[in-house]
């Protein structure tokens with residue numbers, strides 16, 4: 205999903221800080237499922253404090269000669285994000301997302317827009333009504349050694365928020381957002 209991001213004119217009422225924008229997106233997502241529009245917001249009250257794991261990450265990919273790259277080399281390997289949603293601000297193409305059919309397609313880089321990725325906790329929360337998207341970043345095409353700069357705003361529910369399937373099912377066992385984040389970091393970085 206791409207959201208138009210307006211020019212950064214100070215005082216422009218259409219300009220949102222990432223935290224505000226993410227709350228608006230979460231509200232629309234709840235609404236689209238016929239849920240109370242505030243259902244996700246009540247668990248994202250502590251963004252910006254140390255009781256919430258939301259982070260902004262700057263990712264700079266240096267120039268690379270794709271002809272000299274190893275077989276299968278990527279800029280960022282296939283994965284899904286852990287939290288609720290990710291707002292991705294990107295400078296150029298390169299991001300691919302996996303469709304439900306399994307095929308990877310390029311996500312267009314539309315100037316002035318923000319790309320929104322669904323992450324794993326929203327998938328658990330909505331019992332798979334929203335599915336977290338597998339994505340990866342490819343090397344530039346041969347002959348274009350361009351750099352890539354992206355800014356990822358990983359939105360995370362408050363650490364103590366208990367994520368239970370909102371349809372009342374037990375498709376995924378309840379887990380707190382903080383515990384889930386630690387579990388997924390440990391899976392990824394191999395610590396016990």
Ligand SMILES: O=C(O)CCC(=O)C(=O)O
Pocket residue numbers: 263280285292294299339341354356
């Ligand atoms: O650099 C990008 O565009 C995507 C990075 C990403 O998916 C991540 O850091 O989780």
Ligand SMILES: [Fe+2]
Pocket residue numbers: 283284285339
């Ligand atoms: Fe990601």
